[in-house]
Amino acid sequence: MQGTGPFTSTSAFCAKCGSILPLLQEFGHVKCYACKAIYDPESFSNIKFNYTIHFNTVSTLNNDNILNMDNPEGPVVERKCPKCGNDRMSYATLQLRSADEGQTVFYTCVNCKYKETENS
Structure with missing residues (x-):
């Protein structure tokens, strides 16, 4: 991840200011809403989101x-x-x-x- 700061963080949070980062889109970079730090997509390659909702199965x-x-x-x-x-x-x-x-x-x-x- 790019950016350094006082926070030790997982890739879901900004390492510079600690704010939660927006979801990674299909292409491009992730930009922190709070401090505007920019992160490369490769920083998020190990993150997997898996949601399952069973509804009237x-x-x-x-x-x-x-x-x-x-x-x-x-x-x-x-x-x-x-x-x-x-x-x-x-x-x-x-x-x-x-x-x-x-x-x-x-x-x-x-x-x-x-x-x-x-x-x-």
């Missing part, structure tokens, strides 16, 4: 886990499932959008395991 549903109401996937609230009509769903939240926007709520029916999302 049919292969994960079977008779053993469909009716398992003893192990909900999170806190349970009163919310009607649009698939089976059950009035209880568990939920989990994640901040997927920018920090000045609301969080995303993932609901899972405790009866049929149907999943849906809501942007709050």
Whole structure:
């Protein structure tokens, strides 16, 4: 990485000012938004991003886990499932959008395991 500074950093953060760096595009350089330090694409060759979101995967549903109401996937609230009509769903939240926007709520029916999302 180019640039020197007081920070010992992984390649996801600027070594000069410590700010998080933008994602590497297909070509070109990465420029720090805060201090304008420039990094070559080769600096990021060892970084791999791998995200997997399983959402209503049919292969994960079977008779053993469909009716398992003893192990909900999170806190349970009163919310009607649009698939089976059950009035209880568990939920989990994640901040997927920018920090000045609301969080995303993932609901899972405790009866049929149907999943849906809501942007709050």
